[in-house]
Amino acid sequence: VLAVNRHINLKHIGSNNGWRIEPGHQYEGKSILLEPHRLPINVKQVQGKPFILSESAWNLPLKYQAEGPFLIASYMSLTGFDGYYWFSPSSHKVDSLPYWDFANVQGQMPMFRWTISTPGQIDLFPANALMYRKGYIQQGENIVHEERTIQSLYERETPIISEENSFDPNRDDWGNSGGSEETELSPITYLAGQVTVKYGGDPNNTNISPELDDLIDFSAKKVTSVTGELNWDYKNGICLLDAPSAQGFCGFPGDRESFEFTDVTIKTQNDYLVVNVVAMDDNPINTSEKILIQVGTTYRPTLWEEVESTFEFDGETVTGYEIKNVGKMPWQAQNSKLTVVINNPNIQSAHLLDQNGYEIREIYIGKDENDENYKEVFVPGNGMYIIADTRPATVSALGKTEYDNIKIYPNPNSGRLIIESSKNETLFDEIEIL
Numbered sequence: 001v002l003a004v005n006r007h008i009n010l011k012h013i014g015s016n017n018g019w020r021i022e023p024g025h026q027y028e029g030k031s032i033l034l035e036p037h038r039l040p041i042n043v044k045q046v047q048g049k050p051f052i053l054s055e056s057a058w059n060l061p062l063k064y065q066a067e068g069p070f071l072i073a074s075y076m077s078l079t080g081f082d083g084y085y086w087f088s089p090s091s092h093k094v095d096s097l098p099y100w101d102f103a104n105v106q107g108q109m110p111m112f113r114w115t116i117s118t119p120g121q122i123d124l125f126p127a128n129a130l131m132y133r134k135g136y137i138q139q140g141e142n143i144v145h146e147e148r149t150i151q152s153l154y155e156r157e158t159p160i161i162s163e164e165n166s167f168d169p170n171r172d173d174w175g176n177s178g179g180s181e182e183t184e185l186s187p188i189t190y191l192a193g194q195v196t197v198k199y200g201g202d203p204n205n206t207n208i209s210p211e212l213d214d215l216i217d218f219s220a221k222k223v224t225s226v227t228g229e230l231n232w233d234y235k236n237g238i239c240l241l242d243a244p245s246a247q248g249f250c251g252f253p254g255d256r257e258s259f260e261f262t263d264v265t266i267k268t269q270n271d272y273l274v275v276n277v278v279a280m281d282d283n284p285i286n287t288s289e290k291i292l293i294q295v296g297t298t299y300r301p302t303l304w305e306e307v308e309s310t311f312e313f314d315g316e317t318v319t320g321y322e323i324k325n326v327g328k329m330p331w332q333a334q335n336s337k338l339t340v341v342i343n344n345p346n347i348q349s350a351h352l353l354d355q356n357g358y359e360i361r362e363i364y365i366g367k368d369e370n371d372e373n374y375k376e377v378f379v380p381g382n383g384m385y386i387i388a389d390t391r392p393a394t395v396s397a398l399g400k401t402e403y404d405n406i407k408i409y410p411n412p413n414s415g416r417l418i419i420e421s422s423k424n425e426t427l428f429d430e431i432e433i434l
Helices: 067-079 122-133 150-154 187-191
Strands: 002-005 051-056 083-086 142-148 194-199 222-224 230-233 238-243 246-251 258-260 264-268 273-279 290-296 299-302 305-313 316-325 328-333 338-343 349-353 359-363 365-368 371-378 385-389 406-409 418-421
Touching: 067 122, 067 187, 067 194, 067 230, 067 238, 067 246, 067 273, 122 273, 122 290, 142 150, 246 264, 264 273, 273 338, 290 338, 371 385
Parallel strands: 002 051, 051 083, 142 194
Antiparallel strands: 222 230, 230 238, 238 246, 246 273, 258 264, 264 338, 273 290, 290 385, 299 328, 305 316, 338 371, 349 359, 349 385, 365 371, 406 418
């Protein structure tokens, strides 16, 4: 079994930064969605050998952790990558105290650096693990196959594609510039499909798919998978997934408020969001009778404080953040601001779940009398997991059928709301909107 450790270099500096996070530390923390050459599984798979990443994660203090499970599940499926070890769980659930409680720095406990037991990592496993293990995302054909002689390795000849963007903080002492300009193929080739290599082979058998030029658009900064199910826009920082049984996206919507997929439309006002819509019964989304909607945003400890700053890292001036306060538990989540439209005649109701997967309450689904397929799930601000299934709905917009005449809009919304009634009388002393 071949294995390598590939962590994400956060350009993180400060005392004890190899194992903990303290006030005064500085880091860049840029999302991988804007730098796709840093995806940890951008690795040439050696022909005939299993290959695993033995250490990897979207480590703290990175704010954009929620993209990690989505990207790893999606691109491991595409490339047939064998195994990925998330390094490392400090708890089988979200860690209740991810701090080194024996230390005190400026009156604060230093925070763990190497833990995936955070809301942005371990809490976002369910939908991503489901679509990965079920094989909902199609494995693509081999787009690059390289063969090299042993002598070419001894002579350290340049390969057609490199892997130099790795980062192991305990072993690597070189910078991560983003790829060798000497290689024939860009490191983002790995996002288009499987890349394999044979050592001790015949270079005449090296093959590059003629489709590759059409899959990578350097001017628009977009990469499409050879299967057509994954599209990565690294100019705007958005990755889209559109497969029959799994659809969704991760990244920065910007001014775009709606994302349309084959059977799903996602409407949002979040500045950063990860949404999975995954069938739970092996059927396509448009015929499934049980669908999981999973939502990830950004997460920080209570009282976390950071300010913009610049600092030197490996001779480079980096614009990032200085941490003023590492905070305390509990975690604080940015609220989700979205609705999810599912085109499926079978779906009748939706239920909000807690972090353990237990139902909290039923939530409202909007329907269209002229289109039995149209089902719009109004995701609550605290919604992380929602089950949409065939059980009859018992709630309307305000939770009681006698108030169907009440309209609240626009939704989603982060500002002024309008509450409109077709009746003149006062219906409520107060209204709570969740």
